[in-house]
Amino acid sequence: MSWWAIDVRTTPADRDTLGAWLVTETGLAVEERADGTLVTFAADEAAADALVAALAVHCGGRAAAERRPLEAVDWSVRWRDGLGARTIGRLTVLPSWLPEVTPDGARTVVLDPETAFGSGEHGSTRAALALLERHLAPGDFVLDLGSGSGILAIAAVKLGARSAVGIETDAGANEVAVRNAERNRVSQRISFLTGDAADLAPLAGPADLLLSNILRSVNTPLLPAIVAALRPGGLAIFAGMEEVEARLFRPVIADAGFTTVEELTEAGWWAVAARSE
Numbered sequence: 001m002s003w004w005a006i007d008v009r010t011t012p013a014d015r016d017t018l019g020a021w022l023v024t025e026t027g028l029a030v031e032e033r034a035d036g037t038l039v040t041f042a043a044d045e046a047a048a049d050a051l052v053a054a055l056a057v058h059c060g061g062r063a064a065a066e067r068r069p070l071e072a073v074d075w076s077v078r079w080r081d082g083l084g085a086r087t088i089g090r091l092t093v094l095p096s097w098l099p100e101v102t103p104d105g106a107r108t109v110v111l112d113p114e115t116a117f118g119s120g121e122h123g124s125t126r127a128a129l130a131l132l133e134r135h136l137a138p139g140d141f142v143l144d145l146g147s148g149s150g151i152l153a154i155a156a157v158k159l160g161a162r163s164a165v166g167i168e169t170d171a172g173a174n175e176v177a178v179r180n181a182e183r184n185r186v187s188q189r190i191s192f193l194t195g196d197a198a199d200l201a202p203l204a205g206p207a208d209l210l211l212s213n214i215l216r217s218v219n220t221p222l223l224p225a226i227v228a229a230l231r232p233g234g235l236a237i238f239a240g241m242e243e244v245e246a247r248l249f250r251p252v253i254a255d256a257g258f259t260t261v262e263e264l265t266e267a268g269w270w271a272v273a274a275r276s277e
């Protein structure tokens with residue numbers, strides 16, 4: 001797969017609505033450059049062409065779009081550049097190749113995400129970690145949907161969860177997560193299952209707390225499975241959505257019977273903790 005970028009220019013007045021439309025169309029983040037250009041992505045040239053055509057229909061002459069192929073980068077090597085320790089409340093996330101610098105009393109997650117998502121650098125992961133750190137109760141049983149590198153499940157156990165189960169469609173990511181659990185000496189308290197959370201989450205529950213840091217386009221159809229996987233009154237932490245998506249997701253979780261407990265935004269990524277009925 002060779003990714004393409006699409007640069008979209010529009011008036012300042014139309015920028016927010018167009019950004020929200022692009023997020024909804026692609027299910028991907030939109031970057032806003034300093035000059036106001038919106039940048040989004042497509043998985044191949046045909047998808048880039050389709051998006052440019054849909055944009056022309058949606059906006060008429062109010063926006064101009066250009067597409068360009070992206071340079072192929074070996075992310076398995078490049079992503080290590082610039083990663084450092086991150087502190088979120090009582091939690092420190094430390095890349096495994098750095099010397100340990102944990103302050104006294106802090107809970108450290110030592111991590112090598114390798115090729116899996118979840119280094120602790122992304123705003124959506126940090127937003128989920130911040131809500132987890134504030135709302136986890138000691139002894140909770142935790143489900144982590146879309147567990148990637150295992151960062152959230154491991155953090156939950158380090159913060160006092162009784163045990164955790166990660167569910168991930170990507171078997172390769174689960175191999176990375178297992179290595180990270182071993183690195184943090186929490187393997188006895190965490191399992192990683194490979195498969196679709198829609199099928200596995202209700203079987204793995206009932207959970208006291210459930211994390212779902214996945215795109216809104218995935219979180220929304222997962223809601224019935226999430227409700228089925230939580231105990232009555234259990235807490236769900238949803239992340240993986242940009243700030244502009246909050247207004248679209250709030251009514252969806254309210255309709256599914258959730259009451260919002262706390263919302264926060266980290267580097268433009270919105271997350272919400274909400275209690276089920």
Ligand SMILES: C[S@@+](CC[C@H](N)C(=O)[O-])C[C@H]1O[C@@H](n2cnc3c(N)ncnc32)[C@H](O)[C@@H]1O
Nearest residue numbers: 117118125146147148167168169170196197213
């Ligand atoms: C944004 S990453 C989150 C990784 C990590 N939990 C974190 O917070 O950094 C989302 C993950 O969800 C996985 N995923 C997407 N759809 C899924 C589904 N239906 N069931 C389970 N995992 C899924 C992806 O493979 C990806 O690893």
